[in-house]
Amino acid sequence: MVMKKRLRIGIVGCGAIGSRLAKTLPKDLKNDYMLSGLFDILPQKAFALSKYFSNKKIIKSSLKDLIQSCDIVVEAINTNHAREIVQESLKAKKHVLTVSVGQLLNAQNLFKLAKKQGCKILIPSGAIAGIDAIKAGQLVPFQKITQITRKPITGFKNDPYLAKKGINLSKIKKETVIFQGSVDQAVKAFPRNINVSATLSLACQHKNKVLVKIITSPKYKENSHEIEMIGAFGRINTKTVNVICPDNPKTSYLAVLSVIQTLKQFSSGVFVGT
Ligand SMILES: NC(=O)c1ccc[n+]([C@@H]2O[C@H](COP(=O)([O-])OP(=O)(O)OC[C@H]3O[C@@H](n4cnc5c(N)ncnc54)[C@H](O)[C@@H]3O)[C@@H](O)[C@H]2O)c1
Missing domain, CATH: 3.30.360.10 (Dihydrodipicolinate Reductase; domain 2)
Incomplete structure (x- = not known):
């Protein structure tokens, strides 16, 4: 039997969304994904989250190392560096899921870059319906x-x-x-x-x-x-x-769930309602 290759996820920002996603990966998403990296601008946040995982090598000391460790970068930060994270991820030919959607307004250059690099920018529906x-x-x-x-x-x-x-x-x-x-x-x-x-x-x-x-x-x-x-x-x-x-x-629970659901859809290749 051929084993399906799991996609490696690197999480930038180990706050509410990043932590919940990291803890969900080994449970609900374990057949399709594995956690390969955690990075936070406050190293203690990545360290605190890493306590839930036996592999301590997942803590990364820079955005560059994080991006190198994974196939999909999940941006879950609370400062205005989302554009930079999306850009660096795409340049390295990585897919990127971003929650700081406000920073993607007027970001046609990033959408063009994604297309050029053959990568996806995933934007979860967040806390809204429809x-x-x-x-x-x-x-x-x-x-x-x-x-x-x-x-x-x-x-x-x-x-x-x-x-x-x-x-x-x-x-x-x-x-x-x-x-x-x-x-x-x-x-x-x-x-x-x-x-x-x-x-x-x-x-x-x-x-x-x-x-x-x-x-x-x-x-x-x-x-x-x-x-x-x-x-x-x-x-x-x-x-x-x-x-x-x-x-x-400041964050709705549904927003966290929509991140998890977006990743599920992405790995299944079946896009219901999108
Ligand atoms: N799309 C949506 O509908 C939706 C809904 C809720 C929240 N959000 C966004 O998601 C973001 C994250 O939410 P949260 O509740 O997890 O926030 P949070 O404050 O709990 O965590 C953010 C984490 O990011 C880290 N961080 C900040 N700048 C960084 C950088 N440059 N590099 C690495 N780490 C960095 C912080 O230290 C913190 O640990 C929010 O700021 C908000 O903009 C989006």
Whole structure:
């Protein structure tokens, strides 16, 4: 019997998403993938995660070493180096899954590079539903996509945009709209908190038709995203109400699951709804 070759995964960023994925690999993804590398800008994070694995050689001391160790790079960082990680991975002819979607807006050069190198850039649907239908709907004329995101106050703790705007979270006692605007403005204001807007933009290919509204309240316990798209095909309405990832209140558990599911689809070669 010919054994199927498992793809080697290297994870950049050992936080909530990176850690959950790493721990899932030896269980749910073990037939198709193996963990070959962990890299974090804070070495102690990679070290702490490596305690779950017997092979300590998976800890890598540089992005370059990480990329060399694997077939697919998973970018799960919380700083603005995602473009660099995607670019270096593609240059080394590695596929790359990226969660920092906000940083892939206006990144045509990276999409061209992926094609040239024969590599895939995988973008999980994240914390929202309906990306499949939006991709189909945008093939005909449509008016707009509206995204209404609701997040608990803890999801905006120490947020620089709110500080700049003089919005004091402790003074918010009821449902309050803290942002309304375009995708570019949303991604600039909340770079690590609003990747879904960027995912919607890439899916519909008309960034300027996406309107974003962000609401918070002391009563909210979950992250939710309502999406509406109206066009020649009819109307799409979706809503996800997401459990917060225990390791990071800014991240929805569904986003972690969508990373795992994207990898499952990639290895199976069967793309349902994409
Ligand atoms: N696509 C989506 O729908 C979606 C949903 C949720 C979160 N996200 C994105 O995923 C990112 C990761 O989420 P998380 O909850 O795992 O974050 P996290 O804060 O728990 O972990 C991020 C990790 O990345 C590390 N890191 C930062 N810069 C690095 C670099 N240059 N190289 C290597 N490591 C680096 C940090 O030290 C940290 O350990 C978020 O910042 C957010 O942008 C996307």
